[in-house]
Amino acid sequence: MFSNPLLLLFCFIEYSGTPSVPVTGKTGENVILTCEAREISDIVFSSQSKNILICKKDDCKNENGRVFKEGSCDVVIKDLIYSDAGKYTLRVYYTNDQTEVERQILEYHLHIHDEISVQKGEDLKLDVLLINADKVERNSSEGWTEVWTRGHGVNSDRLTVSDETLIINEFTVTDTGTYRVLDYEGETLITVSVTESSTESKGKLDNTDDDTEQISVWYWISSGGMIMYALLLVLTLITLAVMKHYS
Structure with a gap:
């Protein structure tokens, strides 16, 4: 990564970034994790202690990867999906005026939101039980109530779990509302607004x-x-x- 290992060993200075920057994106759209550093020599992007390969070429938008660099060090995640939610760390390496290698650490918390419309009687499948998910709550007239908790499972006979999917069987109007997924620190990972799809329009079309x-x-x-x-x-x-x- 660096041409002079001794420079990295003896002249390394680290600057920690501010607390996690909240970023919100919608499923299917793109989100930008902004970075203001200049004269970049390298960047390392990671999530849950795993490095993420990013495109660093000028034409990276034409490649198949969903993560690419824009500008000096902005990171773009395109075509957002539920599993993109969570914390990210961006380590930016550059050399200052004293030829010392500096590292700036930036942290982001990506929140994904979505909207779903379901017909009455159908099964609602939410692929939201991520590895970093701790609980799922629904906003009702009584406030936020838990519908699933890791280690305890679901709180209703109408709810089932399959792999990373939370299934609400035979959807009814009482199941409408906002569902949110929280991580172990209580941070929101995913928010899904669920409504009942109207059959009147379909009936009008049929008529x-x-x-x-x-x-x-x-x-x-x-x-x-x-x-x-x-x-x-x-x-x-x-x-x-x-x-x-x-x-």
Whole structure:
């Protein structure tokens, strides 16, 4: 990473960043973890003690990776998914005017939010039981109530768990509301607003289709009747002309 290991060994200065910077993003969209450092020699991006490979090329937006560097050291995560939620650490390395290697540590807490609409009677599946998730709560008239806790499981017979998925069986209107996922420190990882999808629009569309079909049928019947009437009229005129000719 550095061309002079002795410089790193004897001239290393570390600057810790401020407390975790809160960042919010929506599923499917992009989020930017900003960094104001300049004259960067290297950056290391990690989450949960695991380094994350980031693209550092000018054309990295065209590559397949979802994490890339923008500007001097901004980190962009694109096409956000639930598992992106959590804490990130960015270590920025650069050389100051005294040729000393400095390291600035920046920390971020990424919160993912989403909106889901579910039809009554369907199963609602929330892939939110991440490895760093400690509990899931729902906001109701009584405030925030726990629906799942790590080590204790779900608090209702209508709830089941499959791998990292929390399933609400046979969704009802009482299941609507805001669900949030908290980590072990009580920080919010994911927030999901759940509403009941309306069937009225679908019914209106179905009725419109029925009406359109009835109009089409009536049109063809009416058109057929007019054609038959015209043919009969022509035949009648021909018959009268023939009878007059021979009379």
